[in-house]
Amino acid sequence: MSLVSEKKEGKLELIAQKHFTPWDEMYLVVDFLNKHLKDKKVMFGLNKKNGEMVMSIYEVE
Template identity: 70%
Template sequence: MSSEHKTEGKLELIAQKTFAPYKEMYKVVDFLNRTLKEKNVIFGLTKDKDGNMTISIYET
């Protein structure tokens, strides 16, 4: 049994950035997730009620 500080399966938020809507941002997030999955990072994308988008970066 290892003595890791993170709980197994839990994502740790590294950074977030909110910006104006970009119609194809989901393609960028998909590309990043496919390309960097071996680096233990996951990217998320949300859109708020005003249309602003937030990209989140998590460490697995």
């Protein structure tokens, strides 16, 4: 018996990533995009990595 669920609901697939110079209000852009595009099955993420900001775009299945 497999312990891995075959349920795909809620699965995220990375579409793209972009590195930016740090900008304090970038999280506001990501929040805006997530609120207004959630019905389009996309989700945006923001991470600070090695002194850069990284925006990720995911497809939500």
